[in-house]
Amino acid sequence: MAEQNIVIILARCSRSGKNYGIRLVQTSPGKWLGTWAFPIKKAAGKEKGYDSETMPGTFALSDTFPGCPYCKNPHIFECEECGMVGCWNGKMSVAACPWCGSLGRPW
Ligand SMILES: [Zn+2]
Numbered sequence: 001m002a003e004q005n006i007v008i009i010l011a012r013c014s015r016s017g018k019n020y021g022i023r024l025v026q027t028s029p030g031k032w033l034g035t036w037a038f039p040i041k042k043a044a045g046k047e048k049g050y051d052s053e054t055m056p057g058t059f060a061l062s063d064t065f066p067g068c069p070y071c072k073n074p075h076i077f078e079c080e081e082c083g084m085v086g087c088w089n090g091k092m093s094v095a096a097c098p099w100c101g102s103l104g105r106p107w
């Protein structure tokens, strides 16, 4: 019986520029479900512990996903340029990456 894989990825609010963490649970091989988001205090210096680059597969958000902890954007997107994650309002077809400024495709 396989253990449940859980990772915390680092994301950034597109509006406020503040960082937050997203909790992903692996539901089946290569499939991840975002279940929770929480603010990360920069001063805490814990960002190194978050894994933002090693997530092979596809992603979805659970029905209970709370959205961005800062601006309440309900969705997230992954930047195609830098591979980082930011919040997204779910309306525009593209979103500006809060990390590198390029346009990303929402999940
Ligand atoms: Zn946000």
Ligand SMILES: [Zn+2]
Residues within 6 Å of the ligand: 079, 080, 081, 082, 083, 084, 097, 098, 099, 100, 101, 102
């Ligand atoms: Zn980017």
